[in-house]
Amino acid sequence: MLETIRKESGGTRGASLPDPEKTRKSFTWDAAAALLDGLPGGALNIAYEAVDRHVGAGHGPQVAIRWLGKGDAREEITYGDLAERTSRFANVLMAHGLARGDSVFALMGRVPDLYVAALGTLKAGMIFTPLFSAFGPEPIRTRMEIGKATVLVTTETLYRRKIAAWRDQIPSLRLVLIVGAMAPEGCVALDPAMAAAEPTFDIALTTPEDPALIHFTSGTTGKPKGAVHVHKAVLYHAISGRYALELTPGTIYWCTADPGWVTGTSYGIISPLVNRVTMIVDEADFDIDRWYATIDREKVEVWYSAPTAIRMMMRAGDAATEFYDFSSLRFLASVGEPLNPEAVVWSNRIFGMPFHDNWWQTETGGIMIANLAAQDVRPGSMGKPMPGITAGIVEQTETGMTEMGDGQIGELALRPGWPSMMRTYLNEQARYDKCFVDGWYLSGDLAMRDGDGYYWFVGRADDLIKSSGHLVGPFEVESALIEHEAVAEAGVIGVPDETAGEVIKAYVTLNPGFTPGEDLERAIRGHARKKLGPAVAPREIVFRNTLPKTRSGKIMRRLLKARELGLPEGDISTLETDET
Amino acid sequence: MTHDDIRTAFLEELVKVAPDLDPEGISDTDHIQDDLELDSMDVLNLVAALHVRFGVDIPEPDYIQIATPALAAAYLATRLAA
Numbered sequence: 001m002l003e004t005i006r007k008e009s010g011g012t013r014g015a016s017l018p019d020p021e022k023t024r025k026s027f028t029w030d031a032a033a034a035l036l037d038g039l040p041g042g043a044l045n046i047a048y049e050a051v052d053r054h055v056g057a058g059h060g061p062q063v064a065i066r067w068l069g070k071g072d073a074r075e076e077i078t079y080g081d082l083a084e085r086t087s088r089f090a091n092v093l094m095a096h097g098l099a100r101g102d103s104v105f106a107l108m109g110r111v112p113d114l115y116v117a118a119l120g121t122l123k124a125g126m127i128f129t130p131l132f133s134a135f136g137p138e139p140i141r142t143r144m145e146i147g148k149a150t151v152l153v154t155t156e157t158l159y160r161r162k163i164a165a166w167r168d169q170i171p172s173l174r175l176v177l178i179v180g181a182m183a184p185e186g187c188v189a190l191d192p193a194m195a196a197a198e199p200t201f202d203i204a205l206t207t208p209e210d211p212a213l214i215h216f217t218s219g220t221t222g223k224p225k226g227a228v229h230v231h232k233a234v235l236y237h238a239i240s241g242r243y244a245l246e247l248t249p250g251t252i253y254w255c256t257a258d259p260g261w262v263t264g265t266s267y268g269i270i271s272p273l274v275n276r277v278t279m280i281v282d283e284a285d286f287d288i289d290r291w292y293a294t295i296d297r298e299k300v301e302v303w304y305s306a307p308t309a310i311r312m313m314m315r316a317g318d319a320a321t322e323f324y325d326f327s328s329l330r331f332l333a334s335v336g337e338p339l340n341p342e343a344v345v346w347s348n349r350i351f352g353m354p355f356h357d358n359w360w361q362t363e364t365g366g367i368m369i370a371n372l373a374a375q376d377v378r379p380g381s382m383g384k385p386m387p388g389i390t391a392g393i394v395e396q397t398e399t400g401m402t403e404m405g406d407g408q409i410g411e412l413a414l415r416p417g418w419p420s421m422m423r424t425y426l427n428e429q430a431r432y433d434k435c436f437v438d439g440w441y442l443s444g445d446l447a448m449r450d451g452d453g454y455y456w457f458v459g460r461a462d463d464l465i466k467s468s469g470h471l472v473g474p475f476e477v478e479s480a481l482i483e484h485e486a487v488a489e490a491g492v493i494g495v496p497d498e499t500a501g502e503v504i505k506a507y508v509t510l511n512p513g514f515t516p517g518e519d520l521e522r523a524i525r526g527h528a529r530k531k532l533g534p535a536v537a538p539r540e541i542v543f544r545n546t547l548p549k550t551r552s553g554k555i556m557r558r559l560l561k562a563r564e565l566g567l568p569e570g571d572i573s574t575l576e577t578d579e580t
Numbered sequence: 581m582t583h584d585d586i587r588t589a590f591l592e593e594l595v596k597v598a599p600d601l602d603p604e605g606i607s608d609t610d611h612i613q614d615d616l617e618l619d620s621m622d623v624l625n626l627v628a629a630l631h632v633r634f635g636v637d638i639p640e641p642d643y644i645q646i647a648t649p650a651l652a653a654a655y656l657a658t659r660l661a662a
Binding site for chain 2: 533
């Protein structure tokens with residue numbers, strides 16, 4: 001184990017939580033509520049807390065979003081601008097006859113309209129779902145069907161490439177808004193609609209338990225699940241951003257996550273704005289010089305990123321950092337998958353502080369376990385539970401869920417009831433109920449707690465794959481593969497990769513008349529990329545005569561993985577047909 | 581290797597990494613990420629493939645110089661001549 005990174009005694013200078021152990025003991029949700037204003041009659045609306053209340057308090061001129069376009073374009077959006085633009089957006093929705101509870105989906109890159117759409121939707125009391133713009137048509141369509149999308153906000157390019165062909169087959173879809181001045185037939189151009197809309201809007205008086213956001217997450221079997229989050233989640237976004245990310249008013253903050261994933265919404269839109277920071281939003285994807293230059297030029301103070309990017313920076317070496325000034329930084333955090341200890345130590349050397357790993361999931365809505373500013377960092381550990389969060393390591397026994405002792409590996413579980421906990425999986429109550437057993441929320445992650453209360457990630461308890469921080473369900477990938485005429489069966493697993501954590505690998509059997517070969521491998525991989533997009537499609541496909549299956553015909557992914565990794569095969573009593 | 585050979589070889593490696601692309605449909609100025617939708621893992625795989633093909637090690641800060649087929653062909657030609 002690498003050496004603990006010590007913090008100054010009494011806490012890091014200016015830490016929001018100078019004594020985490022003490023706060024863990026004394027914490028109450030009422031104290032957290034002091035970070036919010038609320039609306040009359042006990043109403044609570046995320047968009048009000050994130051934007052309009054700051055304008056009301058005289059912070060309208062403060063920059064909320066400093067947007068960096070792919071080229072040299074820049075745009076500064078103040079809290080005042082954001083209040084007006086989100087009001088106009090809400091009015092556009094209302095003008096098209098939409099009503100509270102309707103479901104607004106967004107599919108676009110990190111452009112200002114995405115942030116306006118998210119907050120404008122919430123203002124109108126409608127439910128917002130972001131989709132990752134690099135998804136292929138298949139995952140987009142599946143999610144829009146499950147979420148019964150009423151509105152889609154997207155760009156003309158994405159619409160033509162990924163939506164137009166099947167748009168008419170989504171019966172719930174009533175409005176497609178296209179960013180910019182022009183729109184294809186059957187769609188509405190957003191710019192003129194916004195210009196014609198009123199600049200003020202009476203924010204919907206949503207109750208704390210009204211649905212606000214739906215984030216889709218993958219399952220091992222069956223379709224993706226839509227985790228429903230409510231307006232009350234903002235309480236947790238506020239406090240966790242303050243404690244785990246050091247988001248204080250005026251902080252210059254850069255979250256590199258895309259809002260198409262939960263991090264990019266919880267901590268790339270809501271938490272930072274509720275805490276009245278100035279957010280850097282970069283439209284471009286990872287580019288090492290661009291990133292370092294951004295930290296330097298924009299004087300970023302808090303930086304929330306992900307292991308894949310951090311490992312790429314580490315691999316580029318110290319020389320790449322030479323010409324940049326990182327002295328503005330005061331806190332670094334990482335999420336998505338465990339950050340390897342070497343990267344923690346490397347960042348401490350390069351930036352003068354370590355990336356603070358934290359752990360949470362789509363279902364938890366916010367950071368649950370974290371390395372905090374005033375807490376010693378054990379490289380490789382996800383840290384300790386946040387104030388207000390009770391975690392445990394549990395195991396299913398004959399008498400129910402049993403908590404395990406320090407040093408033992410079990411399932412990481414949380415006591416339900418924190419504000420940003422999902423409230424259901426959309427239309428799938430049974431799947432939701434399965435997550436809760438004997439008063440625990442079961443995360444599906446295996447972990448261990450050491451004698452000092454630090455948690456350590458061990459692996460997934462199921463077949464889900466974590467690639468570049470994105471959770472991928474093997475079933476969704478397998479379903480796309482078997483749609484190819486050559487593929488009879490498919491088994492999909494994650495194999496370890498030093499940059500991405502895991503990469504997706506598929507084992508397939510072929511239909512009669514098809515012969516394994518390089519051309520066919522590429523054809524199938526190309527098919528999968530078209531359907532699923534590069535983040536979800538397999539990077540490697542191998543051919544087999546048969547796949548290992550149980551008596552009931554279920555492909556044993558676990559066995560494929562054990563063999564891939566050269567690990568013990570475990571219990572194979574249910575194996576009926578073996579791999580050949 | 582002529583400039584055209586290099587360009588062709590680059591495109592071959594590109595469509596191996598991203599076989600959803602039709603080599604005929606790729607223009608010289610298409611950005612591999614913005615237009616051809618490669619993600620960062622694809623770019624790493626492409627760099628690894630180019631290393632095998634050309635024996636040229638492309639450091640991270642130079643990735644921007646292989647962002648389009650035209651840029652990549654020019655960059656690889658310079659590196660091969662060095």
